[in-house]
Amino acid sequence: MSSLTDRTSVARRRTPLNRSQIAGFWGAxxxxxxxxxxSFIYALVLTPALTELLPRSGYAATPANVGLAGSILFALFLVGWGLSFIWGPLADRFGRTKVLAGTIFTFAIFTGLAATSHNVWELAIYRFIAGVGIGGEWALAGTYVAESWPEDRRKMGAGYLQTGYYAGFFLAAALNYTIGVHFGWRAMFLTGAVPVVVAILVLLRVKESEKWQKAEASTVQVKPLREILGPTYRRRTWVACILLTIAIVGLWAGAVYEPSAVIQLATKAGMAKNDAIRTASLATGLLSIATILGCLALPPMAERIGRKKTLAIYFTGMAVAIVGSFGWAFYLPNGLAPFIAWLFVLGFFGGNFALFSLWLPEQFETRVRATAFAFCTSFGRFVGAGVNFLLGAAVLHMHTLGVPVALTALAFIVGLFVIPFAPETKGEVLPQ
Known part of the structure; x- marks a missing residue:
């Protein structure tokens, strides 16, 4: 009995985090x-910003022009996201913390500069460069936490890290209800410059990961992009690209069209315009909370049943939730309440992104890890952007929102057939 108690005590004990690991996590x-x-600030201030800047650029601020300019600026932003793979090789060459700080500096400075825009062209340039910075942050943050946290804690660290993105949605909404309402869209962009403080914290308070330092000291310089596409890593690189692309398609389909769907259903239910918008905000909050819960539930599941089975469960959940919400509840006579209920399920399984923060670092050695993470996420963003525009065209052509978005569930079905080709890394330590 005593030995059983001792074993339970050891199993529950976790390696304590030192000050640098704690500061590094909070910085990431x-x-x-x-x-x-x-990312969410842009969605919130797009219409008022373009309404002011289009006339200064020689165009009337008609709803059609605002919509067209908004789509073009969003496309440029996504291209910037896709080009963010440049940060990966830099991090493998110069270290995680310096380049992580660089990504934060980039998106913070150019988000702040967007507040100074005199015309739509300047805003487009600032958003494009901010996108390059934003796109690199996930790859660098995920790589740093995986390498710097103790082996018995890094899996849960991946789940904790992923909750940050959705917490940012709440922060943007809160800023919009306070600063945005009273001081306008330029003040909202200025708040986006605050992360400069975080970048300085990362540079001054956070030590480089020991794994990267050892790899840097013991290996000759490699060309990481060539290596991850070479014979050793080619299969797992492309499988990871496909799986991340599917996850991104599902995220954008749900996140981009969810507010519009809720507003349509609320209006159909007889709500006034302002009440419908408030309902959409509450629904978005519910979606975000559910996603955070999904991120936290995922690492223990991945440790118990494995990475591949966990992703299969989350992908199946996404497919069912997308069909249930956009394919079924959206078309019910009184579909608002069922649709919002399905959003909770959709949000929970949208937490599948936490698995990639956990799983991708386990598939690649330290010398190429950041490059692989950045390349796979950037590839998914490029393809996801194309799918997103096809979805927009389908919505316009079919004159309905539900069916085109519901069809994205097919991507997750494809993903179920791709998952078996990925490596299972349950029980393995992070490779050096």
Whole structure:
């Protein structure tokens, strides 16, 4: 009986985190939170910003022009996200903390500069460069936490880290209800410059990961992009790209069209415009809370049943939730309440992104890890952007929102057939 108690005590004991590991995590988490905040700020202030800047650029601020310019600026932002793979090789060459701070500096400074825009062209340039910074933050934050946290804690650290992005949605909404309402869209962009403080904290308070230092000292310089596409890593690189692309398609389909769907259903239920918008905000909050819960539930599940089975469960949940919400509840006579209930399920399984923060670092050695993480996420963003525009065209063509978005569930079905080709890393330590 005594030996059983001793074993239970050891199993529950976790390696304590030192000050640098704690500061590093909060720096990475804050950067990822402010990354989510920055992304959502743009969605919140797009219409008022373009309404002011289009006439200064020689165009009338008609709803059609605002919509067209908004789509073009969003496309440029996504291209910037895709080009963020440049940060990976830099991090493998110069270290995680310096380059992580660089990504935060980039998106913070150029988000702040967006507040000074005199015309739509300047805003487009600032958003494009901010996108390059934002896109690199996840890869660098995920790599740093995986390498710097103790082996018995890094899996849960991946789940904790991923919650930051969705916490950023809440932060952006809160800022919009306070600062945005009273001081306008330029003040909102200025708040996006605050992460500079986090970047300085990362540089001054956080030590480089020991794994990277050892790899840097013991290996000759490699060309990491060539290596992850070479014979050793080619299969797992492309499988990870496909799985991340599927996850991103599902995220954007749900996140981009969810507010519009709720507003349509609320209006159909007889709500006034302002009440419908408030309902959409509450629904978005519910979606975010559910996603945070999904992120926290995922690491223990992945440790118990394995990475591949966990992703299969989350992908199946996404497919069912997308069909249930956009394919079924959206078309019910009184579909608002069922749709919002399905959003909770959709949000929970949207936490599948936490698995990639946990799983991708386990599939690659230290010398190429950041490059692999950045490349796989950037590839998914490029393809996801194309799918998102096809979805927009389908919505316009079919004159309905539900069916086109519901069809994205097919991507997750494809993902179930791709998962078996990925490596199972349950029980393995992070490779050096």
């Amino acid at each position: 988490w804050a950067g990822w939170t402010l990354d989510g905040m920055d």
